[in-house]
Amino acid sequence: MTPLRFRVILISMLSLIIVGGALWFSFTAAPTQPSFGPELGKLQAGQPPAPESIGTPRTEQLSDRVAEYHMDVTLNESTRTLSGSESVTWTHPGTKPVSELYFHLYPNAFESADTTFMKESGGRLRGDSMPKDGWGSMKLTEVRTTDGISLLHRLQYVQPDDGNLKDRTLVKIRLPRPIQGGESTTLRINFEVQLPKIFARMGTAGDFVMAGQWFPKLSVYEPAGTRGRASEGWNLHQYHGSSEFYSDFGIFSVRINVPSSYIVAATGFPTKSPVIKANRKIYQYYADDVHDFAWSASPNFVYAEEPFSSPEVPGVRIKLYLDPAHKNLKDRYFYAAKAALSSYSKWYGRYPYSTLSIVVPPASGNGAGGMEYPTLVTAFGASSESPGYELERTVVHEIGHQYFYGMIASNEFEEAWLDEGFTSYAEDKLMESAYGVTSTLPIQSSFVNQPAALPKEAWKYGSADVYAQNVYTRGKLVLLGIERQVGTPVMNKIMAKYAAKFRFKHPATVDFQRTVEQVTGRSWKDYFNQYVYSGQMANFAVDSITVSPITPKDQSGPLYESVVKISRLGGTYPEVPVIFSFKDGHIVRKTWKGDESQIVYKLQYKQPLAWAMVDPGYTLVLENKHINNYLKSEVEEKTGTRWNLGITKVVESLLGLLSW
Structure with missing residues (x-):
């Protein structure tokens, strides 16, 4: 996720003041145009994806595919509700018998002022506030086995982090019989979602819909050795005011039913052209080797698409779903996406998916902006017809998440810096190489007035500000501190090796430390003990x-x-x-x-x-x-x-x- 933007704007303004002396940097420069390889495409205003956008599942398997979801969802635009069903199959990745499954019900974070998310956030996130009467929730209406056995009476809401009985974002479902290691089990679940009015990632703003974290999603069961675990078990956390997500890789096949005037953007790719029946439009999407599925819909999207390839990117269809206020800025979005895909694939490994979708929310839906999902990112809300470099910075940051959140799949509950800090580091590199924009590092470091350990549960930082200081800014500075000592060529080797070794693997901080030590051939124990595992800064x-x-x-x-x-x-x-x-x-x-x-x-x-x-x-x-x-x-x-x-x-x- 992109950090709080008014701080970025403040830094930008202040950096224009600072001139001369020992501290000098340039915050803006004319963009230099890298070579992206062959490309083509034209604006298709208000039209759904063209037939050539339709894809088929690949045979190559990149991840362990622990989960498989087949889902149907219908949007009722007048009531802001989703009616959904899912058939979810879970393959036990460990060895010990498991007698229950755990599901995240993230929309329940917004059902009252007493949930853990609302109490911790105060009803605010990144400067956006909970709208009046904007509550949302999720209800499981049916849970059955493939044999037809109802499990509704076996549901139990759990609160492992804080014991808050008013929080229903995590549910345990006891199974009729234990599942052995390597076995699979399938549940059929019907659910209803009251979409909140957007202020925190998901919901509605007028007729704009952002369906993120919208379905009952399996928690992660970690085998022994995963992220340093001594023994296998579930990784269980509620939805907190300063935390994001952690899921297992799998397969998603999703059918989305919306009014016929709506255009849908989604994770993955359409497997066939949309079908229109009785003023409704049905989309069919598929994605594999991803750990989440998100979609967005609006009758106002201005759609544009361009294919892109480079030596490191065999072929990707970049899809823009623009708010009309930004319809004339499509070239800037395409350029940023191509620069990010080209550079990140060169630095951190090939982008393996066939599509990348960018959703630009309306200004009223800004709470959904600056967020990442597999193969789909959101830009900030279209509040200005002539935005500055925050447009590009948001896009390249969220595309950077396709690597550290998406493919490497860090645990954002417990080690958010492995995603946000690494993505912020990559973002700065990209903004400098593609646009000549350099970061005001001394000013940014001065914001870190409450340094804390980086491998830490997100909600234990105490506030959104301290969380941002550490997992975004301080995490990035830790990486730059290593680079300043070893040099950029060696740091590039460190980052490339880490990204390649832990692609689709859920690494931990210690895995990155070992990579640094392997590449440099020396111990980094003192550095990591001071600046990573504890909250020291230099002074x-x-x-x-x-x-x-x-x-x-x-x-x-x-x-x-x-x-x-x-x-x-x-x-x-x-x-x-x-x-x-x-x-x-x-x-x-x-x-x-x-x-x-x-x-x-x-x-x-x-x-x-x-x-x-x-x-x-x-x-x-x-x-x-x-x-x-x-x-x-x-x-x-x-x-x-x-x-x-x-x-x-x-x-x-x-x-x-x-x-x-």
Whole structure:
């Protein structure tokens, strides 16, 4: 998911202020056009996918396909409800007998103010608020075995995270008999969904529908060894205000029934042309080797499609479902999608699916924007006819999720940084390579005023702000901190090896650490213990400067000894650059191995020292308190305070006040 956008806009504005001095970066530049290979296509306004878009299931199996869903769903647009049925088959991936299945019923997060999601979020997500009378829910109306045995009386809502009995987002269904390892079982489930009014990912906004997390979805049963588990078992969590999702790979065959005027975007590809009967339109979609299925519908979509290929992408149909307010921006969306597919496939492995759909919600449906699902992403709401680079940034971020959320399939409940931090890292790389837009890293690091461990349950960060500080920003900075030490070519090898090795595997943080150590050939225990498994940040301070005149032995002229004391107040860093500037402009540079708690430099020169600064080029990306990096030897009496270089420090102080 894209992080809270007003913070990005604030950073963008502030970065335009910052010029000169040791801190310099360019936030915008004219885009450079990479070569994408052959492409064609034309706008098909208001039309469903053309017959050539129709696909067939592939024979190659990429994942273990633990689950198989066959679903029918009908939208009642007047009541904002879905009537659905599913036949779900689960193949036991472990060895111990299992006597119950667990399903996520995510729409129940919105059924009252007392659910865990609503209590933790306060009815807000990414700046959007719960609309008045916008409640939603899910009800299971029938659960049967293939033998016709009803299991409705065997349902039990469970709350393993907080014991909140008002939360019904996770349900246990006791089976008639245990399932042995390797066996399969099938349940037939009928359900009804009252779609909420959109503020958090799913729901309706007028006649726009975003059906995300809309069906009863199996929880993940993890065999021993998965993500470091000592023994096999279910991974069970409720829907929280600051958590997303985790599911097993499988097959989805879905029939979607909507009013005839509606156009549907969905995960996967259509297996046949839509059928129109009695003012209704029925779509049939299929997807395999994915762990979720989402769809969106609107009578107002402006549809556009282009095929795309590159040396790393054999062939993908990029499909746009544009809100009319953005109908003239289709070229920007296509360019961003092609740049992302081309680069990410080169960096992290081939995009294996035949389609990629981009849904642009209306402004009123902004709560559904900036979200990822397998082969389908949403852009931000179409609130402006001339948006800035936030349009491209949102698209490339969500497409980046096709790798770290989609194919690598990290557990977003417990280790969200493996998705959001990695995707944010990839997003920055793409924005720089395709658009010349660089990130304001020192400003972003200054937002991290409550650092915490990264492998941590999402809801235990305490607030959406602390969650975002860590899993998005700090997670990205941890990766950049590794890159700054090993160099970009080696970091590229690390990321490529990790993405290839754990494709369709559900890795854990320790798996990434082992990859870093394998590629670099050395231990990274200290780095990960400080910056990943605990909440440290780097913090180096110039404590004091003392200048004293001394008499040179050769009587050649005045000589001064400047004593500078520097402290380490946070995590260690292997090479800490320090610069010393004397009153005549003479510069001395030193590199400190920043593993000691303190170091004292004594410098003799014909002029007194004017100032000293740690990390003048802002290369220590994990330092979040730059205000103590710089100290003048003399302070004007009127101010009686420490001075810093340029307006950067003023901005950084303001950002501390604006943190939320």
